[in-house]
Amino acid sequence: MQSKIIKAKVYITGSCKSYKNIALSSEKLQKTNFLALSVYFEVLFKGKVLNVLFDSGYSKHFFNATAKFPNKLYALITPVKLKKSLKELLEIDGINKIDYIFISHFHADHIGGLLDFKDSFFVSSRSEFEKLFNKNNLLALKNGFLKELIPDDFLEKLVDIESLTKIKNELFDEFLWLDVFRIFRLDGHAKAQFGLAFKYNDLEVLLVSDAVWDIKSIEENIKPSKIANLLFDDSKKFYETLEKLQIFSKQNPNVLIVPSHCESSINKLIKGLKNA
Numbered sequence: 564m565q566s567k568i569i570k571a572k573v574y575i576t577g578s579c580k581s582y583k584n585i586a587l588s589s590e591k592l593q594k595t596n597f598l599a600l601s602v603y604f605e606v607l608f609k610g611k612v613l614n615v616l617f618d619s620g621y622s623k624h625f626f627n628a629t630a631k632f633p634n635k636l637y638a639l640i641t642p643v644k645l646k647k648s649l650k651e652l653l654e655i656d657g658i659n660k661i662d663y664i665f666i667s668h669f670h671a672d673h674i675g676g677l678l679d680f681k682d683s684f685f686v687s688s689r690s691e692f693e694k695l696f697n698k699n700n701l702l703a704l705k706n707g708f709l710k711e712l713i714p715d716d717f718l719e720k721l722v723d724i725e726s727l728t729k730i731k732n733e734l735f736d737e738f739l740w741l742d743v744f745r746i747f748r749l750d751g752h753a754k755a756q757f758g759l760a761f762k763y764n765d766l767e768v769l770l771v772s773d774a775v776w777d778i779k780s781i782e783e784n785i786k787p788s789k790i791a792n793l794l795f796d797d798s799k800k801f802y803e804t805l806e807k808l809q810i811f812s813k814q815n816p817n818v819l820i821v822p823s824h825c826e827s828s829i830n831k832l833i834k835g836l837k838n839a
């Protein structure tokens with residue numbers, strides 16, 4: 564039986580406030596909400612139905628993890644508004660079990676809900692995760708990583724992206740997962756950042772996480788402000804990845820590219836999934 568995606572739905576667990584012009588240098592010095600995007604998939608894989616998530620959004624665990632200094636700085640720099648946690652939103656839709664959570668990268672707005680999913684497996688790079696986790700707490704915090712958000716048995720339940728089948732791709736390191744997802748390595752913004760490409764009926768999507776904050780960086784070559792370099796894990800790699808995404812976008816004009824915090828792209832994804 565052929566593997567395929569049977570269902571796909573966008574979930575927003577909340578948002579954080581930050582400056583628009585950090586994401587896009589053409590914008591005014593004005594605060595805006597950065598939505599926390601997750602996507603749910605129902606996948607038919609080798610005759611079995613699997614429930615899969617792209618990122619886990621915010622949850623109350625973010626507030627616990629940032630209750631005290633120095634972690635409190637994280638919550639002060641990016642004040643978070645939580646709607647409902649992803650676990651709660653999924654339960655409302657009758658989804659009570661998640662098999663796999665794909666982690667695009669380890670910033671709190673992407674891993675904030677991991678602790679709510681006790682039975683799930685996680686998908687990321689083992690070596691990159693270990694590098695991040697072995698830093699002392701302050702250095703990890705500087706990388707935007709809150710160790711408190713990682714479940715104790717994380718490594719036992721980790722599917723290592725680098726152990727998956729590698730696919731030839733001239734632009735990105737690419738891996739095939741569950742026969743229906745193509746995982747792209749998107750270095751620069753954060754350690755162990757990966758994007759997820761998929762096809763849902765006629766809709767082709769590439770979720771690029773925070774490889775850019777706004778689609779205009781890819782489509783109109785508008786760069787983030789210089790101050791953003793301080794936030795990146797590796798600004799040289801960030802711009803290399805951006806260039807590759809610009810080439811990918813030109814070569815694949817039919818693929819909807821969705822940065823996790825770009826509201827116009829999220830709206831296109833919601834509409835696209837409904838109509839696909």
Ligand SMILES: [Zn+2]
Nearest residue numbers: 668670753773
């Ligand atoms: Zn991020």
